[in-house]
Amino acid sequence: MTDTIADIKNPALSIDNLSIWYDKNKAVKNVSVEIKKNTVTAIMGPSGCGKSTLLRALNRMHELYDNITTEGKVLIHDDNIYDMSTIKLRREMGMVFQRPNPFPTMSIYENVIAGYKLNGIRLKKKEKDEIVERSLRDVALWDEVKDSLHKKGTFLSGGQQQRLCIARALAFGPEIILMDEPTSALDPIATSKIEDLLVKLKESYTIILVTHNMTQAARISDYSLFMYLGELVEYGKTKNMFTNPKDPRTEQYLTGKFG
Amino acid sequence: MKDKIVLGLVILLSLITISPIILIIGELIMKGYRQISLDFLIQNTPDTYSAMTAIANGERIPGGIANGIIGSLIMVAMAAIIAIPLGVITGVYLYENPGKRMANFTRNISDILQGVPSIVLGLISYLWVVKHITNGYSALAGSASLAIMMLPMIVRSTEETLKMIPDSLKEAALALGTPYHKVIFRVLIPTGFSGMLTGILLGISRVLGETAPLMLTALGSSMINTNITKPTSAMPLLIWEFYNDPNMIDLIWSSSLMLMIMVLLLNIISKQIAGKRR
Ligand SMILES: Nc1ncnc2c1ncn2[C@@H]1O[C@H](COP(=O)(O)OP(=O)(O)O)[C@@H](O)[C@H]1O
Ligand SMILES: [Mg+2]
Numbered sequence: 350m351t352d353t354i355a356d357i358k359n360p361a362l363s364i365d366n367l368s369i370w371y372d373k374n375k376a377v378k379n380v381s382v383e384i385k386k387n388t389v390t391a392i393m394g395p396s397g398c399g400k401s402t403l404l405r406a407l408n409r410m411h412e413l414y415d416n417i418t419t420e421g422k423v424l425i426h427d428d429n430i431y432d433m434s435t436i437k438l439r440r441e442m443g444m445v446f447q448r449p450n451p452f453p454t455m456s457i458y459e460n461v462i463a464g465y466k467l468n469g470i471r472l473k474k475k476e477k478d479e480i481v482e483r484s485l486r487d488v489a490l491w492d493e494v495k496d497s498l499h500k501k502g503t504f505l506s507g508g509q510q511q512r513l514c515i516a517r518a519l520a521f522g523p524e525i526i527l528m529d530e531p532t533s534a535l536d537p538i539a540t541s542k543i544e545d546l547l548v549k550l551k552e553s554y555t556i557i558l559v560t561h562n563m564t565q566a567a568r569i570s571d572y573s574l575f576m577y578l579g580e581l582v583e584y585g586k587t588k589n590m591f592t593n594p595k596d597p598r599t600e601q602y603l604t605g606k607f608g
Numbered sequence: 609m610k611d612k613i614v615l616g617l618v619i620l621l622s623l624i625t626i627s628p629i630i631l632i633i634g635e636l637i638m639k640g641y642r643q644i645s646l647d648f649l650i651q652n653t654p655d656t657y658s659a660m661t662a663i664a665n666g667e668r669i670p671g672g673i674a675n676g677i678i679g680s681l682i683m684v685a686m687a688a689i690i691a692i693p694l695g696v697i698t699g700v701y702l703y704e705n706p707g708k709r710m711a712n713f714t715r716n717i718s719d720i721l722q723g724v725p726s727i728v729l730g731l732i733s734y735l736w737v738v739k740h741i742t743n744g745y746s747a748l749a750g751s752a753s754l755a756i757m758m759l760p761m762i763v764r765s766t767e768e769t770l771k772m773i774p775d776s777l778k779e780a781a782l783a784l785g786t787p788y789h790k791v792i793f794r795v796l797i798p799t800g801f802s803g804m805l806t807g808i809l810l811g812i813s814r815v816l817g818e819t820a821p822l823m824l825t826a827l828g829s830s831m832i833n834t835n836i837t838k839p840t841s842a843m844p845l846l847i848w849e850f851y852n853d854p855n856m857i858d859l860i861w862s863s864s865l866m867l868m869i870m871v872l873l874l875n876i877i878s879k880q881i882a883g884k885r886r
Binding site: 468 | 779791795799
């Protein structure tokens with residue numbers, strides 16, 4: 350199974366024996382893994398192997414649905430996320446979804462500070478302006494939208510919308526950003542902009558990126574997890590995994606035998 | 609050639625479909641326009657004697673339908689104030705608990721309510737409100753029967769509109785740590801607002817023309833009445849009264865025209881709002 354990675358000390362996140370069921374169907378099977386700070390960690394694997402299911406457990410998104418059960422622990426700063434308030438947890442763990450989903454009733458400006466607004470956190474106008482500008486600069490969107498901050502976010506192109514959604518996650522000051530195939534709905538140019546962005550963002554954040562695109566994982570991730578049928582098959586430095594996979598299933602996947 | 613026949617048929621069929629509404633409006637305008645004037649909108653209904661005199665002298669019948677317009681506005685507004693919050697909350701509840709027994713039960717009851725003849729709703733409001741709350745015919749009793757009529761329409765449109773909002777939006781809000789009730793009130797309802805408003809406006813335009821339940825509850829009044837515990841007039845009630853008075857029968861056209869215009873306007877506004885969303 351997984352080779353433990355000796356150099357991960359003081360991880361951003363440790364997943365300890367995590368299993369997830371949809372009704373009776375076990376979609377994630379006893380996964381244990383430690384995620385290194387300030388890296389991009391890719392979760393790879395064929396469609397249906399449980400990537401999204403694993404990712405969505407990390408900010409307890411599954412609790413929205415009655416048919417999902419979760420077992421195991423996830424620790425950040427030695428605190429189990431299942432003992433925290435979801436509000437605190439989700440503040441530390443931003444999420445970006447497969448399809449851009451800006452709030453259609455809100456302007457670009459309001460979308461960026463939506464985390465504060467929706468949680469009833471009052472900010473001074475100056476603080477808001479600063480957060481909006483900083484977050485939009487972080488996602489390289491500021492120059493494109495600075496003159497239309499009060500227009501609806503839904504008028505932007507798909508790639509711009511996705512960067513807006515990343516800005517919305519950043520604005521709330523998370524340590525970790527969860528991303529579920531954030532570029533799969535975008536064209537190649539928008540995709541490469543976002544990939545460049547992720548490489549830059551890892552200086553300040555820890556990024557966990559689900560992707561079914563292994564070249565994307567190879568391009569931008571430092572570590573990779575390979576999942577198959579709900580199991581964590583292999584975990585290690587991306588470079589090592591792509592050049593020298595340890596498990597035959599990883600090798601088969603990387604050589605295009607399935608998926 | 610074949611295309612032309614099909615096209616001709618389509619045009620013919622659509623003409624048949626729209627002809628009743630055109631004929632109705634045409635008829636109302638032809639027969640009613642002579643009565644319509646500012647007075648018609650701001651004066652109360654005439655007494656039967658002055659109407660008779662005017663007819664005998666070949667003059668326009670004096671007076672108007674202000675008592676009916678104000679009464680309708682008051683009763684429909686009160687019905688909306690009762691039905692909108694209840695209907696929206698119930699619709700949110702149904703949306704939130706799709707498979708639950710209580711929710712299915714509520715949805716079925718709401719559907720049944722939609723099919724209850726309006727005269728029966730009038731009777732119920734008579735038994736509850738007229739006999740026990742206002743101790744007599746009243747605008748409040750009329751509003752109650754209209755509110756019950758609107759309720760299922762609002763419940764339905766709220767639930768359907770919320771169902772059309774993608775889950776991803778709800779998840780986006782939750783992923784920001786938003787407490788659940790705020791997700792509903794600050795994200796889902798604003799996002800679905802225009803859809804829900806469309807349902808509400810259609811509901812209002814439905815009850816605006818209701819006559820039967822008002823006969824048993826609001827009764828009617830020849831004066832403008834703003835005391836909601838007293839008998840009150842309404843536009844459809846006036847039309848019925850005019851119909852029953854040989855001296856006033858000419859007024860049914862102009863008052864029907866006004867009612868039609870109001871209903872059509874509401875329909876057009878709600879179509880506009882619905883259209884903007886797409
Ligand atoms: N909402 C759901 N209800 C039931 N089963 C689900 C649901 N979502 C995913 N699954 C199942 O769980 C497994 C893992 O799905 P998922 O995590 O979405 O895979 P991936 O993201 O790797 O494509 C699949 O077998 C899928 O059919
Ligand atoms: Mg997925």
